[in-house]
Amino acid sequence: MVTAFAPGSIGNVCVGFDMLGLALAGVGDRVTAKRTGTAGISIAEVRGLDGEVHPSLSTEPDQNTASIAARALWQAHGDSTGIELLLRKGVPLQSGMGGSAASAVAAVVAVNALLPESLPHEQLLPFALEGEKYASGGLHADNVAPSLMGGLVLCPAVLLPRMMQIKTPTGVSSVLLHPEMQLDTAKARRSLAKGYTLEQWLSQQAYLAGFITGCAADDHALIRQSFHDVIIEPQRSAAVACFDAVKEAAMKADALGASLSGSGPSIFALCMDSNAPHVASAMEQACRSSGIECQSWVSPMTAPGAHVEDSQ
Ligand code: HSE
Numbered sequence: 001m002v003t004a005f006a007p008g009s010i011g012n013v014c015v016g017f018d019m020l021g022l023a024l025a026g027v028g029d030r031v032t033a034k035r036t037g038t039a040g041i042s043i044a045e046v047r048g049l050d051g052e053v054h055p056s057l058s059t060e061p062d063q064n065t066a067s068i069a070a071r072a073l074w075q076a077h078g079d080s081t082g083i084e085l086l087l088r089k090g091v092p093l094q095s096g097m098g099g100s101a102a103s104a105v106a107a108v109v110a111v112n113a114l115l116p117e118s119l120p121h122e123q124l125l126p127f128a129l130e131g132e133k134y135a136s137g138g139l140h141a142d143n144v145a146p147s148l149m150g151g152l153v154l155c156p157a158v159l160l161p162r163m164m165q166i167k168t169p170t171g172v173s174s175v176l177l178h179p180e181m182q183l184d185t186a187k188a189r190r191s192l193a194k195g196y197t198l199e200q201w202l203s204q205q206a207y208l209a210g211f212i213t214g215c216a217a218d219d220h221a222l223i224r225q226s227f228h229d230v231i232i233e234p235q236r237s238a239a240v241a242c243f244d245a246v247k248e249a250a251m252k253a254d255a256l257g258a259s260l261s262g263s264g265p266s267i268f269a270l271c272m273d274s275n276a277p278h279v280a281s282a283m284e285q286a287c288r289s290s291g292i293e294c295q296s297w298v299s300p301m302t303a304p305g306a307h308v309e310d311s312q
Contacts, residue, residue: 001032001033001034001311001312002032002033002034002110002111002113002114002308002310002311003030003031003032003033003110003308003309003310003311004030004031004033004106004107004109004110004113004306004307004308004309005028005029005030005106005306005307005309006028006029006030006031006101006102006103006104006105006106006109006147006148006305006306007023007024007025007027007028007102007146007147007150007303007304007305007306008023008024008027008028008029008090008091008095008097008098008099008102008147009021009022009023009024009097009098009101009102009142009143009146009147010022010024010097010098010146010174010176010261010262010266010268011096011098011140011142011143011261011262011263012142012229012232012259012260012261012262013142013152013211013259014207014211014227014228014229014233014257014258014259014260015204015207015208015211015226015227015228015229016142016154016208016211017204017229017231017232018138018140018142018156018157019140019141019142019154019155019156019157020142020152020153020154020155020166020208021098021141021142021143021144021145021146021147021152021153021155022146022151022152022153022174022301022303023146023147023149023150023151023152023153023299023303023304023305024097024098024174024176024297024299024303025297025298025299025300025303025304026297026299027090027091027097027297028090028091028102028106028147028306029066029087029088029089029090029091029099029102029103029106030087030088030090030106030309031066031070031085031086031087031088031103031106031107031109031110032085032086032088032110032310033070033083033084033085033107033110033111033113033114034083034084034114035081035082035083035084035114036081036082036083036084037081037082038082039080039081039082040061040071040082040083041061041067041070041071041074041082041083041084041085042059042061042067042082042083042084042085043058043059043060043061043064043066043067043084043085043086043087044059044084044085044086045059045086045087046058046059046064046086046087046088046089047086047087047088047089048088048089049088049089049090054087054089056093057087057089057093063134064087064103064131065100065101065103065104065107065131065132065134065135066085066087066103066104066106066107066131067085067107067131068104068130068131068134069103069104069105069107069108069127069128069129069130069131069132070083070085070107070108070110070111070127071130072126072127072130072131073108073111073112073115073124073127074111074115076127077115077116077117077119078111078114078115078116079116083111083114085107085110087103087106087107089103090102091103092178093182094182094183094184094185095178095182095265095266096178096183096185096260096261096262096263096264096265096266097176097178097261097262097266098143098144098146098147098262100131100132100134100135100136100143100185101128101131101132101135101143101144101147102143102147103131104128104129104130104131104132104135104144105124105128105144105147105148105305105306106306107128107131108124108127108128109121109124109148109306109307109308110308112124113308113311121148121149121305121306122148122149122163123161124148125141125144125145125148125160125161125163126160126161128144128147128148129141129144129160132144135185135186136185136186136189137186137189137190138186138189139157139160140157141155141157141160141163142155142262143262145163146305147305147306148305148306149163149165149305150302150303150304150305150306151165151166151168151301151302151303151305152165152166152167152168152215152301153165153166154166154212166212166215166216167215167216168215168301168302169214169215169218169219169220169223169301170218171272171273171274172220172223172256172270172271172272172273172301173270173271173272173273173276173298173299173300173301174268174269174270174298174299174301175250175255175268175269175270175271175276175279175280175283175296175297175298176261176266176267176268176296176297176298176299177246177266177267177268177269177280177283177284177287177294177295177296178265178266178294178295178296178297179240179242179246179265179266179267179287179292179293179294180292180293180294180295181240181265181292182265183239183240183263183264183265185262185263188236188239188263188264189263191235192232192235193235196231200230200231203228203230204229204230204231206226207226207227207228207229207230208226209226210222210223210225210226211223211226211227214226220256220272223256223257223270224256224257227256227257227258227259227270228257229259229260232260233259233260236260236263236264237260237264239264239265240260240264240265240267241290241291241292242267242286242287242290242292242294243260243264243267245286245287245289245290246258246267246283246286246287246290247259247267247269248286249282249283249285249286250267250269250271250279250282250283252282253271253275253278253279253282253283254271254272254275254278254279255269255270255271255275255279256269256270256271256272257269257270258270258283267283269283270301273300276298277298280296280298283296284296
């Protein structure tokens, strides 16, 4: 019996739609996997952090990212026995915090430990992606990759299964604010415009390149200058009533930049470690002033990825 933890994550990280992700610390999903005599993958139970049966997540193996990912891995590398999963959901649903990816990643990391021959950690990505595909309706690894590997990961679809861990800048943290509301990622993806101008494309390439270079060189001024999304954020931010106020509060508190986390509603900022409590409290205050309750997490940009917590 093996229990694995996988963290939530920030998708897109403002500059890299569908191809850049950042792991969070202190919030994630746990999956316990154990062998059964019956072939196939089943889910015994899904519980929330309060220990109660989860009010909305399914235990139907075809409808849960954990079991879909676990099944893909077990079918490719398992044996004739079966696996039963217990999912403990720590990431709020439809929060833009990579919850579906965290369940899928925790499941493959737990099941991997039960395989006749376990795979190297990074080779689990394609199996976890099977779960994510079910949830979001598209092929993007920007939540699965950081949840699996930790830190800041570049994972463009055209280069998969390769993913590249990007050096994170010294002394920079993320602040993630979760306003108490839900947004459906699959729906948000379907509403995006299909065509963009050459000017938008050039700007966004420059911002992604500038951000990654700024991270690698510890150039905080370049990170700040590059932290813009001219393509996706303008299409999505109106769905989050507190977005403008929270972003403005983060910038006034001297964050390096702020944007939506994934498809929202969560909003994140990058800032110097010592300034993170101040940025978090400014963002929370702005959100509550908009009439929306919220919770926030501060994470180092080097937050660790998924790992086995317990094995018996
Ligand atoms: N890159 C995805 C999107 C992340 O923005 O739709 C979803 O969490």
